[in-house]
Amino acid sequence: MDFQPIERPEQAFQQPVTADHLQRISRRVFGRDALSAVELGLGMYNNTYKVTVAGQDRPVIMRFAPEPARQFSSEGEFMRNEYASLPYLSVIAPLMPRVIAADWTHELIGRDYMVQTLLDGVPAPELLSHYPRPLWRGYYRQLGEIARAVHDVRGPRFGPVGAPAHDTWGQAVTGSLTQIAADLELAGLDASDVRKAAAVAADRQAVLDEITEPRLLTGDLWTVNILLAAEAPEPTITGVLDFDRTWWGDPAADWTIRMALRKQDERTAFWEAYGEPEGSPEARWRAKIYEIRHLGADRLEWHRMGNAEEVGKSYDAVAAALAEAG
Structure with missing residues (x-):
């Protein structure tokens, strides 16, 4: 897999995931291998990757919350909060990415993650x-x-x-x-x-x-x-x-x-x-x-x-x- 993470200092808050993590998640969610993954750098909290999956017409987005121990208590499991809010955000649904999968089990990686559709723009x-x-x-x-x-x-x-x-x-x-x-x-x-x-x-x-x-x-x-x-x-x-x-x-x-x-x-x-x-x-x-x-x-x-x-x-x-x- 072609993997392009953002290089960050070891002490940086945003800690990258590995190519192996992305590959295992791709196989769990799609039953297929990931061909490439590029980390996107606009956000300051989650780690976000644009991932191309074999057999998929469009890339998808994989977002990873920080490890639980790295989150402040006032942040309240933000990714889970976002997921809980989706039924109330239907009024702007055409502008939002769709959630393909969400996983809070920490079986594949010790972090919450969501897989979403890639929006144009x-x-x-x-x-x-x-x-x-x-x-x-x-x-x-x-x-x-x-x-x-x-x-x-x-x-x-x-x-x-x-x-x-x-x-x-x-x-x-x-x-x-x-x-x-x-x-x-x-x-x-x-x-x-x-x-x-x-x-x-x-x-x-x-x-x-x-x-x-x-x-x-x-x-x-x-x-x-x-x-x-x-x-x-x-x-x-x-x-x-x-x-x-x-x-x-x-x-x-x-x-x-x-x-x-x-x-x-x-x-x-x-x-x-x-x-x-x-x-x-x-x-x-x-x-x-x-x-x-x-x-x-x-x-x-x-x-x-x-x-x-x-x-x-x-x-x-x-x-x-x-x-x-x-």
Whole structure:
């Protein structure tokens, strides 16, 4: 088999699988040999390979979660969470890869993995900048339509789609902040600011509990997880990927909303399709708590990547959000 892995340092978080692993999985899922495998490098969490299998018309995608011991507790078996969310994501099914097989047994490799169909398209980070910036507004409108469709899906309880579930939104938010703080401390980082945010959220839980209807959150949907048509005259979304951080909760807490609000540029077209965000004092306060949760998760990610500068910046950003949240 022609095997092309990405060379990484031994201490890197993303650890490759072997050609033998891919071959055994190919035989289990398809009953045939894999002819080639190329590791794809856009993601920072799972390891992803484009695999050509004998007798298959198109290559397939094989994605491998990190070994369980390498995952933070706040990450909650992300791949299993994504798999659990698929029945709720049917509203955007034409844009998503199909799952051919999912295996949590760890019989062939000590990691969860999924085999999925390969979507057509070019990663948006590679292609979007080739278009004139005025055309980007159409791209952001499409993104707003996708986010709106997902956020309109109603769920049973609050928290990650897979587990754990909470009766109230306030419980889900404070629980997540507490879990992120514990992970930061286990990583040897100061988490007192995130713990303070959890205490503030608990003290004003009634404001969080104004959110009474769990809605589906994408968790991580932005440009890095989007595919575009290769030769379209304007940016055209053909696929969306990696819904492993899905949640039930307040749409305003979604990563997509955070990113749409960050700049007043072409992305303002997002709101033309999505609808204007709520601007009440209570919504603005909740947004500060959500921002701290994002920053805490980012801090873990930067630490894992060895980026001490960004880890340091996160403390200033959390302090600013805490000052406004009271």
